[in-house]
Amino acid sequence: MDDWRLQPARDLELAGADRHRSYQRESGLVANVARFAWWSMIRASLKLLHRLEIHGRENLPGSPSFVLVANHASHLDALVLGATLPLRLRDQLFPLAAGDVFFHTPALAAFSATVLNALPVWRKKVGAHAIKQLRSRLIDEPSIYILFPEGGRTRNGSMRPFKSGIGMMTAGTRIPVVPCYLEGTFEAFPAETLIPRLHKVTVRIGTPRTFEHLENRRPGWDEVSRCLEHDVKSLAYSLDAPTTTTTTTTTTTTSIRN
């Protein structure tokens, strides 16, 4: 934390849903307390109801900024990934959530912003400007993004190709990206059901990478998403192997461990 900044909140001029949907949003004490209660409850219920198992926690960077990417099978996914992090990081944790689902109404937007600390991604009109704002926030202040590069939940349990948005946010930066694989969330809460089932959930955290050497252009973005897709698939295929020995290397990326 800085020593002191006599600097107003960036979203001072916004109110209501506009503020909740803003990428400039900054939260205070009420949201801090709400998130403490929320993540405490989520961690306890995932442990109790889904016997949550986390492998490779030592691969998580010690401090923000970084990005967690994973396969996307259910609405539990962001909660499971959030539960792998220490509670003290709750204000820096920003799940990137579908705007048309989580920010559709003002009440939903208030909940998503205050409790989940989610940032909206408008899937049908996600523009370069929005991605640029997300990238700037990641670079300028300590932030942790949870992102599902498939762009939506799988309907049949198999992983879809990664989109290039993650590359647009991280190519040419020193931000670590941590690949994760979620197992059991599809069975626990598939897209067509309304109530989660009591199914075991496992999360496997892989080795973080940075993409500093890649250009912030289309070829770099594609390389980032291709690389991360490979990492996540590797984690899925190596379920029986100890996570700490999981290594993925390509000639164009750098693996780091904190």
Added chain:
Amino acid sequence: MRPPNAIFTAPLRPGRNGRSWPGFRDAPEGTGDSHLQEPIRDHLFGYQQAFAHPLSVTIVVGVLVGLAVSGTLIVALRRLISEASYADAFRRWRSWCWLVGVIFLPVLAGALWTMLAVMVLSLLCFREYARATGLFREKTICAVVALGIVLVTFAAVDHWQDDVLFFALGPLVGALIVIVGIPADRPKGFIQRVALGVLGFALLGFSLGYISNMANVSNLGGTGIDYRPLILLLIVAVELNDLLASLIGRTLGHKPILPKTNPRKTWGGAIGAAVLTTSLVAVAGGWLFRGTPVAEPGWLIGLGLLVSLLGQLGDLTLASIKRDVGIEDVGATLPGHGGLLDRFDGLVLVPPAVYHYLSLALGDSGPLGSEGPHRILTGGWGG
């Protein structure tokens, strides 16, 4: 242990450790229930007394008529002004309607609702202040200020004899804000963080909390009048003062008082508002304080001047804060006005001054609210 007050005549309900809770009396045997004593219940929740004093009726009707007339004027002038001006005027007017509702209803409904409304106002104003100054990033200090605001409300509701608990909270919460800033081990910026916290609590927690404390008035100077006309007069006078200073300043005044702080605040507006507000408060006060030592021209004019001058200084206080951090408004809560604090800035310096001024003026009948009831929540706890 039992407070020396005539109101506590009913049998006392034993609290934990055998202590008594004077706010309660035993229920009829066998019901297993308990009830607040009637005078306390009437004071805290007694909406039946809402319009007991004609000044309350006059103020409420006057404000409602003012809103109706201004609303009609805005609609009537729609064709003569630009669409943007009309939309802005209508937004402001609609915000005023909401504000009048959320201010008047709790005050008229009962003392407890008034105190809770003041607490909510304090918390919301502090939130805006913290977000405007960057203090909101210091969660521990903000938590202590919020706790202080809740404690101030508790002290007002409980109402210790001579308000000793209420007055103790000023220095104690201030000290606590300093103390919680220490363990962070971040000496750089310590003064700024702590000073902003103390200033925020002083202006928005303790100072506004005096309005809660004034809600304990149930027998003003022995006249039988409760807190309602006094608090309504205070709030309406401050807001009117702000409005008059702005209107007169635009039409008559040209020379700004403090051009760097607020170029729109002119000498003409300030003097005009001071004259009109002082006259209004003196006349209304003469009606309200009839039969008490305050009903002397000197005291009444002094009261009016106090409200007007401190109201305008409160406005300039917030303007100084805003210029310091380089913002136009402290929030966007009230469409057309900015933040809540932009609307209530005139109020931040007035309540303590008015409370102590009236307590002094009342002489043997004072201080304000000394008539009780006392220790409503804590009873005999602590001796």
